[in-house]
Amino acid sequence: MAWFVGEAPIDLEANVDWVFEGRSKLWRYNLHYFDYLGWPDLRDARKAALVDSWIAGNPEGHGDGWEAYTTSLRVVNWIKWFWMRPDLSRASTESLARQVAWLESNVEWHLLANHVFKNAKALVFGGAFFGGRQGDQLLAEGLDLMLGQCREQILTDGGHYERSVMYHAIVLEDLLDVVQLLRLNPSLAPMPIASELQRTASNAFHYFEDVLAADGEMPLFNDAALGVTPPAPTITSYGRQVLGMEDGADRAAQGPLRVCKADTGYFGYRNGGESLLIDCGPGGPDYQPGHTHADTLGYELCLDGRRIVVDSGTYDYENTPLRHYLRSTAAHNTVVVDGESQSEVWGAFRVARRARPLYAELSLLVDGNLTFCGAHDGYHRLSGHVVHERHITVRVGQSWDIRDCITGTGVHLVESYIHLHPECRVERVAAQEYLVLVDLKPVVRIVVASAAEVAEERGVYCPRFGQQQERTTLVLRSKMTLPDELRYIIERA
Secondary structure (H helix, E strand, O other), X not given: OEEOOOOOOEEOOOOOOOOOOXXXXXXXXXXXXXXXXXXXXXXXXXXXXXXXXXXXXXXXXXXXXHOHHHHHHXXXXXXXXXXXXXXXXXXXXXXXXXXXXXXXXXXXXXXXXXXXXHHHHHHXXXXXXXXXXXXXXXXXXXXXXXXXXXXXXXXXXXOEOOOOHHHHHHHHHHHHHXXXXXXXXXXXXXXXXXXXXXXXXXXXXXHXXXXXXXXXXXXXXXXXXXXXXXXXXXXXXXXXXXXXXXXXXXXXXXXXXXXXXXXXXEEEEEEOOEEEXXXXXXXXXXXXXXXXXXXXXXXXXXXXXXXXXXXXXXXXXXXXXXXXXXHOHHHOOOEEEOOEOOOOEEOXXXXXXXXXXXXXXXXXXXXXXXXXXXXXXOOOOOOOOOEEEEEEEEEOOOEEEEEEEEEOOOEEEEEEEEEEOOOEEEEEEEOOEEEEEEOOEEEEEEEEOOOOEEEEEEEEEEOEOOOOEEEEEEEEEEEEEOOEEEEEEEEEO
């Protein structure tokens, strides 16, 4: 049986090299997570052999397998599997105890964010598994750590403070696992702690449901990729089960759902197979912006349950030109001024001066009409103190009018990017008019309503780690004296 994440597969039925220096760090991390212990098609005997192989091949404190993040995921995966096995070897439980003890002394305070959340979950599971005085201490430490991180990381609107729906899904699943553990074992935690965790999980769950795109999956703003978490329908089904909710009818199927998440900065709507989601929030907490992209005022548009205008996604976490491009403003459906990114992203996880939202407003959804207005100061550092302000007027099911007001002084090159899904083909039908087709059928018409040159460019779309797909991008370019504006209209064909 083969396992892989975006690179050459590895045969899990063969001897495993746990070092694999020739692969990316992300690939090696996944190897050490042991998610495959949950695969029903992998034989139990082989799973046990992989556990024994890992113990033999990973001396304590050395290599990728002993980083706190990989240890946290592996500890929980081992415990979930160990609980179902009455015939555990002494070597397995002793190794697990050493890993939990090592983790207790190596919480990732230098990285914070979702890493510390993972550490807390592993300590909770470790304490519950081992019990006794030492287990009770681990459990108390883990619960205290998780409560503190919930209060810090889950914002009032229910979203995760790193502003990536992928990381929100990861944290939500962790939280649901802990809530489920405490629900099935009430003696593990006092009622006030269990109740607070459940309330937080419920808030985060409703957020996750609301911001999903109309194709049923998560948007790709900031660092995000499909396939890292279980599919969104699996997470929502699990959440309803854990939180005791009815197996719900899709709220969007009951009519247009207005999405206004002011704390995380996500705005838009969903209506059946149609959705628009706009990112006008901070890139993440100032002290941990590592998963930030320069994508303020970018958006994704789904029609008929398919993505049409897409975020470029995330390929990997290596410090490469591709990662730098995918984090840049030019890789998102927003405006570039003078060839500069609105936030100065560099390295694999670094951000220097960054765009901050000046305001964001979403009107009520009345008679199928919706208006969004927002602005950021990311270009204020340029000569002329440039500000990008975006207005989007929606007639649900009919048209999306995007007007970009660029204020300030002086002459500047302004470029507006429209990144289309790889399944989309573009035909120019007039000087400033383009037809977008999917499966040879017209879907939308894009009309440029201001003076600008329009270029068709080929680009890259990375919806999953390690996956690149070629796609078409329309770029509106104008050398303008500020203040001025660019405007285009997407309308149903």
